[in-house]
Structures are given as structure tokens and as C-alpha cells.
Amino acid sequence: MSTSVGIDPRGPRFAATITTALLLVATFLGLVGTSPDAASATLAQRALDPGFLLAAVLAALFLWSVVSPSTAPWGVLFRRFVKPRLSPPSELEDPRPPRFAQGVGLFVVSVGLALHLLGIPWALPIATAAAFIAAFLNAVFSLCLGGQLYLLLRRAGLLGRTAATT
Numbered sequence: 345m346s347t348s349v350g351i352d353p354r355g356p357r358f359a360a361t362i363t364t365a366l367l368l369v370a371t372f373l374g375l376v377g378t379s380p381d382a383a384s385a386t387l388a389q390r391a392l393d394p395g396f397l398l399a400a401v402l403a404a405l406f407l408w409s410v411v412s413p414s415t416a417p418w419g420v421l422f423r424r425f426v427k428p429r430l431s432p433p434s435e436l437e438d439p440r441p442p443r444f445a446q447g448v449g450l451f452v453v454s455v456g457l458a459l460h461l462l463g464i465p466w467a468l469p470i471a472t473a474a475a476f477i478a479a480f481l482n483a484v485f486s487l488c489l490g491g492q493l494y495l496l497l498r499r500a501g502l503l504g505r506t507a508a509t510t
Contacts, residue, residue: 350439354427359416359422363405363483364476364483366401367475370399370402371469373393373398374393374399374460377394377395377396378390379395379467380465380466382460382463383463393460395468396460399457403450403453405418406447406449413439441494442488444491444493444503445488445489445490445493448493453472
């Protein structure tokens with residue numbers, strides 16, 4: 345990859361650090377809120393559960409990062425306040441795997457949200473815990489599970505295909 349194209353790899357890791365903290369809180373709130381009793385709670389109670397509300401905000405942030413990564417809040421914070429204090433990165437990263445990873449996070453959290461609204465007990469904290477584990481691995485060890493999935497799917501020819509010219 346050319347060094348003139350790409351993103352600072354520390355940006356997604358910064359975003360994963362903030363996301364990890366928020367997902368940990370969402371998981372905790374899901375465990376102590378209506379999620380374990382979701383089947384007996386009303387739809388309104390499930391929708392107003394603090395864990396659900398925080399997970400919905402996180403889903404919106406994941407969606408924002410997929411649709412417009414250059415304006416997503418954690419990226420803006422990184423570029424404005426953190427990156428100027430760092431030395432230039434030794435190499436740049438392809439932005440497609442981190443963007444795909446945000447989509448995976450969106451999918452996982454959205455499934456938990458939907459199942460929670462349907463009254464499935466434990467769905468919300470399980471989904472946020474799964475997303476937490478992935479974000480934690482990225483934040484602490486720079487291991488992006490969504491990015492690895494992207495690369496695996498690309499190698500298998502399921503992503504990144506271009507239309508064949510005839």
C-alpha cells in the first residue's frame with residue numbers, strides 16, 4: 345500500500361478504547377436493568393432500560409462510523425486532540441478493514457437491541473459483551489477481529505470484488 349493513502353492506525357485503536365469503556369458500561373447496565381427479566385417487562389420498559397438506551401447510542405455511533413468515518417466523533421477527537429501530539433505514524437493503514445469492523449459492531453449491537461425489544465432475556469448484555477470483547481482486543485492488543493474478518497472474507501473472494509468487464 346502506498347504511504348500516501350490510508351489512515352493513522354492509532355485512530356481506530358483510540359476509538360476502540362472509548363468504545364470499550366462505553367460497551368463495558370452498557371453490558372453492566374444490561375445486566376442490572378430489565379434485560380434478565382426482558383420477557384416479563386413491557387415494550388416500554390425494555391425500550392427505556394438504561395442499558396438499551398446506551399446500546400442504541402453505541403449502535404448510532406457504529407452506524408456513523410460506517411456511513412461517514414471522517415466525521416465520526418472518535419475520529420474527529422483523535423485527529424484534533426491526540427494526533428497533533430504524536431509523531432507521524434511509521435505507516436498508514438487501509439481504512440476498509442476498520443470501517444468493516446464498525447459495521448460488524450453495528451450488526452452485533454443491533455441484533456442485541458432487536459432481541460431485547462422482542463423480550464429475549466440476556467440478549468442485550470450478551471451482545472454488548474461480545475462487542476466489548478472485540479473492542480477490548482483492539483484497544484489493548486491492536487487485534488481487530490472485524491478487520492481480521494474483513495481480510496478473511498476478502499481472501500475468500502467474498503469482499504472487494506469488482507464487476508468483471510465483458
